[in-house]
Amino acid sequence: MFKGFKEFLMRGNVIDLAVAVVIGAAFNTVVQKVVDxxxxxxxxxxxxxxxxxxxxxxxxxxxxxLSFGAVIGxxxxxxxxxxxxxxxxxxxMNTLRERSAKKGEPEATLAETEQELLVEIRDLLKAQAQSGGAPR
Known part of the structure; x- marks a missing residue:
């Protein structure tokens, strides 16, 4: 029972949620001061x-x-x-994320190239195995 509870608490999304709540509370003060x-x-x-x-x-x-002003407020x-x-x-934050994604585009191309290379290696190994030749 405690092991499952510990696993629940140590999940990444629970910790992320806790951090979000704390940051949200601090963030609320900043936004409220701007508005007030x-x-x-x-x-x-x-x-x-x-x-x-x-x-x-x-x-x-x-x-x-009837306080219409309070509702409008x-x-x-x-x-x-x-x-x-x-x-x-x-x-x-979205602008920063887009800029970093643009810088990361060559990595995506590299990942596709790696995948293509792995597929080619797999196909070559299959062909060698079918022809009875041992890999060098």
């Missing part, structure tokens, strides 16, 4: 409120209130966070 420091004040200035939570509030006859925060993540982190 840059975008939220701009949105507040546009709607003339300290935050969207206090903007576009509609009172109800029974004493409650949450949606805007999501879009802004997604844009920051994409343009600051994902797009540059």
């Amino acid at each position: 420091s840059l975008f939220t004040p701009l949105i507040g200035a546009i709607f003339k409120a300290d935050s969207l939570d206090t903007a576009l509030v509609v009172g109800l006859p029974g004493g409650g209130a 949450a949606a805007l925060n999501f879009v802004i966070i997604a844009a920051v993540v994409y343009f600051v982190f994902v797009l540059p």
